[in-house]
Amino acid sequence: MRGILTIAGKDLRSLFYSPLFWVISFLLTGVWSVLYQVSLGTFARNATMMQMQGQESSMSLHEHVFAQHVGLVNFLMILAVVALTMRLFAEEKKNRTFDLLLTSPVTATQIVAGKYLAGLLASWTLVGISLLYPLATMFLADFDLGPLMASYLGLLLLVACYVAVGMFASSLTESTVLAVVMGLIFSVGIWFIGALSEAVEQPFWVTVFEHLSVGKHFSFFIRGGVGVASIVFFLSVVFINCFLTQRVVESSRWR
């Protein structure tokens, strides 16, 4: 446990001490601030208009503002997470500091767990910041917190997947550029596994690929649902990528 925390602490420290994290936070909050305000403003205008026309307002804040915001956060987090995880392994390999980790009394599993924890905490910090926008809306309007919290649970799980995928990409190379490219392709790629259900004939495989669809599971959370199957799905993606990373780290001994 101590090995994990030591490595996680070191990587978190190096993330927070580098300009990278702050530039990413700055850009993300900039985009979110502008777009959130715009969509909230549009929603408010439409709602008032409907009231003025004497219609019963059937528009839901969650559906029109929060769901959009969560979608935007998800999209930008794909990019941000890849940037945050690209250095986890690639840089250690390039600077030969990986030698220090591999000759220290820590196992490959501990190294991977420590690095995953660091990437996860940094990425979740950004997700946490994005939650401030809907929460601040509480001062303006009354709404049900339930669906928002469900959406954010989905978002946290999805971001956890991106971190695992990005870390795996980083472990494959010592070039951070290649780590970014691979990380992006992998992260975007998991969204398209579900699309394969269109490409197969047998009903069995159609069901399998439908279950592997990130979009299907994520939209379930956005609609306000919390399903064990979906949680298990996201945790499996995390586990598989961490496991693969662990194998890559372990295999560096055999080369």
Add this chain to the structure above:
Amino acid sequence: MIEVRDLTKSYGLHKAIDRLNFSVNKGEVVGFLGPNGAGKTTTMKIITGFMAPTSGQVKVAGLDVFEDPVEVKKRIGYLPETPPVYGDMTVEEYLRFVAHLKGAERAKIPSLVARAIEKTNLGDVRKRLIQNLSKGFRQRVGISGAIVSDPEILILDEPTVGLDPRQVAEIRALVKELAGQHTILLSTHILPEVQASCERIIIINRGRIVAEDSLDGLTKRMSGSGRVVIRVRRAIFGLAEALGSITGVRHVAAVSGSVQSGQASSNGNGNGLGAVSQVAGEVVFEIETDGAEDTIEKIAAQVVGQGAGLMEMKSESVNLENVFLQLTSSEEQQGSNVAAGVQS
């Protein structure tokens, strides 16, 4: 402390090391010497558990490196070829991180860090970022990291590379100072380094151990051979042959001169080969002898007797460098001789 048995590592068809066997006792300082690419780094990486061997076994403090890697790694401080330092940390932060990583007792860490900084003279830069330090300082930070957890065994891969002469002297002094408390395996291709700090030397070439002995033992092994360099004013015809025919002279080579100089060699029975043309000019001969004083006297008598005009004569004692060159090149020569079908 370290026991290496039949260690082999192949990269594809190429064997980086081939059935190495050696052991290092507790408290010893052993120099691991060899030309670049001899397999020193590979061997060290295997001992530290960084890399797995193709076959063979390594035991550190009685524990098998591959059955009990975590316990073994706790006992080893390793400095790789490139010091594994993080540029975005200060020296102190780095040493604290390494101490934690090595699993040192929490309460002891401040004193361990202070001790490592003091031993490697890093006090002035303790608060500086490592990326702003010069190469020599980074190397010292690397050494500091290797010793910070106070490991029983230190494995240093070319610890003085890239340092200026004063820093080299400091590191050597440090190794000597650490010698009492740690078992040290030190690799280098720089000869004075092992002479200065090691008790025992393992010479490795092309993945095999070619010699393993104490410094004295190795030098003694070479006694019974010596070298005399003479400079004469005139290149007398037949001088080289005459020198070659002296009992005790093994080889005569004209190394420089204004004339086309030939070579003469002899098996000691006086069968001279080659020729030196008789044109006036200064010539320097390098003569390999059996090291006996009689032989040197005979050489002097011969040169003076022939009237070649002896300008300079010096006898060189055999040093480690000769031992090293002979041991690491003889194998190659044997190889090429066999290939050419020549009996040596």
